[in-house]
Amino acid sequence: MNIFALTKLSYGLYIVCSKNDNKINGQIANTVFQVTPEPPRVAVAVNKQNLTFEYIDKSKVFAVSVLTEEAPFTFIGKFGFKSGRDVNKFENTKYRLTKNQVPIILDYTCAYVECKVIGKFDAGSHVIFLGDVIDTDFLSEKPPMTYDYYHREVKGKTPKTASTYVEEQKDE
Numbered sequence: 001m002n003i004f005a006l007t008k009l010s011y012g013l014y015i016v017c018s019k020n021d022n023k024i025n026g027q028i029a030n031t032v033f034q035v036t037p038e039p040p041r042v043a044v045a046v047n048k049q050n051l052t053f054e055y056i057d058k059s060k061v062f063a064v065s066v067l068t069e070e071a072p073f074t075f076i077g078k079f080g081f082k083s084g085r086d087v088n089k090f091e092n093t094k095y096r097l098t099k100n101q102v103p104i105i106l107d108y109t110c111a112y113v114e115c116k117v118i119g120k121f122d123a124g125s126h127v128i129f130l131g132d133v134i135d136t137d138f139l140s141e142k143p144p145m146t147y148d149y150y151h152r153e154v155k156g157k158t159p160k161t162a163s164t165y166v167e168e169q170k171d172e
């Protein structure tokens, strides 16, 4: 088997946010996908080591902000290569809170989807959270960033904690 063939699977690029009491956090994820149309349900795969995992697991709510092609690597790096345990990712970031107090990122974002967790599946390193969509809307008409665009144009890398990391990349 050639594990690199998995890099041909397509994704987008998102910031998945959640809360824990009055604290908020968010992380980059590419593994976000709609599962059913009616009722609308969306799933995310989150690494158990991430602070965002703890927050979603506890609060049972998350919000996905869909990044646009304009998002620079410095911005993606803040949410994707650093942990909220070490830095405040919301300093110098525009965001608003939903009715459930979950952040929606307003920088470089074309849409958001807020979800209430209705189930989870332990996939090993990652947990797949399945959520009912409780609110969603457009934020701009800018095109969403695909995972392919991130690699080709932004020349971005993938950390070990991502669902799609391939060991041989040696790129962290």
Ligand SMILES: Cc1cc2nc3c(=O)[nH]c(=O)nc-3n(C[C@H](O)[C@H](O)[C@H](O)COP(=O)(O)O)c2cc1C
Binding pocket: 025, 026, 027, 028, 029, 030, 031, 032, 045, 046, 047, 049, 050, 051, 052, 053, 076, 079, 080, 081, 082, 083, 084, 085, 126, 150, 156, 157, 158, 159, 161, 162, 163, 164
């Ligand atoms: C391009 C890219 C894609 C990523 N995809 C995922 C993903 O799908 N799931 C995941 O759990 N982490 C993913 N990550 C890694 C997290 O964003 C990263 O571990 C983050 O630092 C976790 O932050 P936290 O500890 O504040 O939650 C990705 C990172 C990048 C840069």
